[in-house]
Amino acid sequence: MISTRALTRDFVVSRTETVHAVRGISLDVEPGELVAVLGPNGAGKTTTLRMLTTLITPTSGTATVAGYDVTTHPSQVRRRIGYVGQGNGAGHSQRVGDELVGQGVIYGHDRRTAKLRAGELLEALELKDLAQRKVSDLSGGQRRRLDVAMGLVHAPPLLFLDEPSTGLDPQNRANLWDHILRMREQYSMTIVLTTHYLDEADSMAERVVVVDHGEVIADDTADGLKATLAGDRLAVTVAPGNIARLTELAEQLPGAREVIAVGDEVSVRVADGPAALPELVAAAQRGGVPIAAAQVHRPTLDDVFLNLTGRSLREDSNGKAA
Template sequence: MIHTEGLTKDFVVSRKETVHAVRGIDLDVAPGELVAILGPNGAGKTTTMRMLTTLLAPTSGSARVAGFDVVTEPGQVRRRIGYVGQGNGAGHNQRAADELYSQGVTYGLSRADSRRRAGELLESLDLAGKAQRKVTDLSGGQRRRLDVAMGLMHAPPLLVLDEPSTGLDPQNRANLWEHITAMRTTFDITVLLTTHYLDEADSMAERVVVVDHGEVIADDTPDALKTQLAGDLLVVTTDAPDGAAQLARVVERWQGASEVTLTGTRISARIANGTTRVAELVHTADAAAVGLSDVQVRRPTLDDVFLNLTGRSLRESGTENEEVAA
């Protein structure tokens, strides 16, 4: 569904300054996948999305979306994608059903087909009772569901979502994703997503692509990334400092153990296969007559992965604008 090779975008700020927003991204997305792109502000996520949706021309490299080149065949690409940007796309003083109808006609659907499709999407996205309401009278969650409906009016095989749930409360976020998941199954669509909510990417995406400084630095399933790049967090508290030091030396010898820290009677470390290792450590402590007062194993999160990859948390990655020429 998406294939890029060396996709690059530079913004010329002045004669002496060029910003390299995207630095040769290679990306493949298969039909039916839900792929999340993660990265801090300024990493190149939105620039990449805009190139894939023909809103920005690449400086170099190539990209094909739904089988068509984004530079030489932009019209063919646009017919086959739905795009939901960061802002609301519907006119504030328009009625929800009218916006969907207009979107369908714009994409070449007949009037009858536009009305039928609008009705289907309003029903599927739990907006049937809001069809005659103005967009300004809809809640934030309802507006975002309307945006998704607009992106799906022409039945595209690919839906591109650029931070679709930003600004929504947890209940509306969950509700939006419940509907998107249902839409994906009903209409058999591929979804490309950017988000700053790592729990969304973790629970929804089959693959996660991490972008930093305009480059792909990781690409795998959420579970694989957490296992390979973060590891389980092991925290053990003993009855005495001497026993803690003894067990810390054992943990340091484990293959793949990292970030081993000893603080008083408390040991913490990043390890692989935490559950298995805990049993081994408990056995070692028992054999050495070291008393344990607490043992915890926590599975890593995608934020742990991001911290490991970039040295900073995604939530603390700054607030600068991604685009130089937005």
């Protein structure tokens, strides 16, 4: 569904300054996949999506989307994709139903077909009772559902979602994703999304692609990334005066790394926490080191991100993505 090779995009700021926003991204997305693209602000995520949706042209490299080259056949690409950007796409003074019908006409439907399609989407996304309401009167969650509906008017096989749930409260985020996933199943869509909400990527995406400084630095399932790049963390608390000995024992665990002692607690990163914790506790008992508490913390995607980039995606999620 998507294939890019050495895709780049430069922005000339002045005669002496050029920003290399995307530095050679090669990526394949198969039909039916849901792929989440993660990265810090300025990593090149939105720029990449804008190239794939033909909104800007690549500086170099190639990209085919839904079987068509984004540079030589942009109109064919646009017919086959839906795009929900970070801003709201509907006109504030327009009625909800009219916006959907108009979008359908733009994509080549006759007015009768456009009305039928609009009615289907209003029903599916729970917007039917709002059809006569002005867009400016909608809540944030309702507007985002309308944006998704507008992106699906022409039943595209591929949907791009750029930060679709940013600014929504947890309940509206959950409702929006429930609608999106039902639409995906109904229309067998491929979905590519960017998000700063790691739980969205973790729970819904079949693949997670991490981008930093305009390059792909990781590409795997969420579980694969967590197992390979982060590992589990053991947190063990001992009675006062035993921290040095416990630290030594933790360092002797097979594959142990990031052994850190703070106060009376030692934390250590290992590949398999449930297997390593009993081993560490048994070693402590043999060595006469009393254990007060012990826990296994499974890795998160933020641990992966910190491991890969040296910073937390959560710390970077308040600014505008690029």
